Amino acid sequence: MKTQIRFAPLALAMLLASGVAAAADLKIGVSMSQFDDTFLTYLREDMDKQAKSYPKGDGVQLQFEDARADVVKQLSQVENFISQKVDAMVVNPVDTASTARITKAAVAAGIPLVYVNRRPDQTDLPKGVVTVTSNDVEAGKLQMQYLAEKMGGKGKIVILLGDLANNSTTNRTKGVKEILGQYPDIKVEQEQTGIWLRDKGMTLVNDWLTQGREFNAVVANNDEMAIGAAMALKTAGVKPGSVLIGGVDGTPDGLNAISKGEMALSVFQDAKGQAVGSVEAAVKMARGEAVEQNVVVPFQLITPDNVASFK
Numbered sequence: 537m538k539t540q541i542r543f544a545p546l547a548l549a550m551l552l553a554s555g556v557a558a559a560a561d562l563k564i565g566v567s568m569s570q571f572d573d574t575f576l577t578y579l580r581e582d583m584d585k586q587a588k589s590y591p592k593g594d595g596v597q598l599q600f601e602d603a604r605a606d607v608v609k610q611l612s613q614v615e616n617f618i619s620q621k622v623d624a625m626v627v628n629p630v631d632t633a634s635t636a637r638i639t640k641a642a643v644a645a646g647i648p649l650v651y652v653n654r655r656p657d658q659t660d661l662p663k664g665v666v667t668v669t670s671n672d673v674e675a676g677k678l679q680m681q682y683l684a685e686k687m688g689g690k691g692k693i694v695i696l697l698g699d700l701a702n703n704s705t706t707n708r709t710k711g712v713k714e715i716l717g718q719y720p721d722i723k724v725e726q727e728q729t730g731i732w733l734r735d736k737g738m739t740l741v742n743d744w745l746t747q748g749r750e751f752n753a754v755v756a757n758n759d760e761m762a763i764g765a766a767m768a769l770k771t772a773g774v775k776p777g778s779v780l781i782g783g784v785d786g787t788p789d790g791l792n793a794i795s796k797g798e799m800a801l802s803v804f805q806d807a808k809g810q811a812v813g814s815v816e817a818a819v820k821m822a823r824g825e826a827v828e829q830n831v832v833v834p835f836q837l838i839t840p841d842n843v844a845s846f847k
Contacts, residue, residue, distance in 0.1 A: 561595040562624070564818050565617030567610050569630040569654070571602040573732060574760050575785045575807060576628060579653060582811030583626070596819055598626075605699075607634045614638050617647070624648040624818035632703040633657045639665055648821030652814035657703055661829065664821070668813040668831040672704045675803045675835045676711020676757075679782045682801050682837060683753050686780055690721035691752035694744060696737050696765060697729040698757035705729070708757045708784060725751045730761040737764025745772045752779060759783035759790030759802055766798040786838050786846055794843045802838045804846055809833040 566583065568576055580600060587596040599622070603610035607630050617625050618641060625647055629635050635656035642649035643662050651661075655669040683693070695712065698705035709727075716722055726744055730736040737756060744751070745768065754769075756762035762783030769779055777797050783790050786804030793799040813831045820827045838846055 561597045562819060562822050563597050563599065563620070563622045564624045564626060564815070564822070565613070565620070565622040566598050566600045566626045566628075567603050567613040567617075568600060568628045569603050569610070570605045571600075574787055574789070575758065575805065576653070578787065578807040579628070579811055582808045583652075583815055586812050586815040590819075596815065598815075603630050605630055607631050611637055611641075614641055618642070618645045622647060623822035624650065626650045626652055626814050626818050628652050629654050629656060631701040633701065648818060650814045650818045650821070653810055654702060654704055666817050666821070666827055666829045666831070668810055668817055668833065670805055670810065670833045670835055672707035673711040673714070675784050675805070676708040676713075677715050678711075678803050678835060678837045679708075679784060679801065680712040680715035680755060682839065683755060683780055683782050684715060684719045684722060686800060687722060687752055689719050692723050692725040692750060693753045693755050694725050694741070694749070694751045695727040696740060696754060696756040696761040697727065698732045698761075700729050700731075705757055712755055725749055730756070730764065732758050732760055734760040734764040734767075737761030738768045739764075741765040741768035742771070745769070745774075753800075754779060754781045756781065756783045759785040759787045759793075759799075762799055762802070763789055763793055766793060770798070784835075786836075788847075791838065791843055791847055794838060794840055797840070800839070804836040804838050806833045806836075 568580055587598045590596045601613040610630050625642060627638060632654050643664055649665045651667045653669060655667045697709060728740055730740055754765040756765060762781050765781050780800040782800055783802040786802045790802045810833050817827045
């Protein structure tokens, strides 16, 4: 009897411990290319909301890390996640051409990997690695088609490029130029990188105006640079709307700029759709469930006619 009494608490403790382990949250490491990017901030916030939507006892913990636009730092974060034995990883890559080592490390460790928002340049990703992105070529085509029609098929444009290390920049611009191929009377006056930043977009457009360059439209790879362009034109005394400005993302600031007539359009990139898709994919893979390897979240054109429905 004494032996039974002495071991009963130990057995109970072991039972409780196993119960707690069974109900432990999934741990998912998330490396974002940079926290201070406006669109990626919305993406990160929506990922956090999605993780918190799972029921208690069957929950998800996200560990966010800021790579600060540093490829080496991002790889180090992934290696740390692996050493912590996380259940899955979500990576928003700094450089879409430099993801091979991240992919290799994840596959070698047997940890599911989801690339979100930016698809690696590598075309054939191995098993256990999935992407949740949007078709950036489509964004550029939607943007330029609308502007070309508003311009009456002729005139000059300037292009504000995103980060050149990012294939979103390449593909959005590719989409723009595919449409330009149908409009030989629309010429590209200038094309430079504003690295996604509002102040950089403003500086570039201000410089072009100072140089006396003339253009009928600004085609920006994202809303932040488009807003910067609008600010430069306003400062220079250019009447709002006389130079058409197009962005991509459909951020709240971008939507407000369209409502005020400062931007002609944006193309909605669904941060929530990408966030939900990436977290769900990571959770399913961590649980051994089947997932689609390439999830594509569609873009949508935003104009003054429908901007209210996106607010």
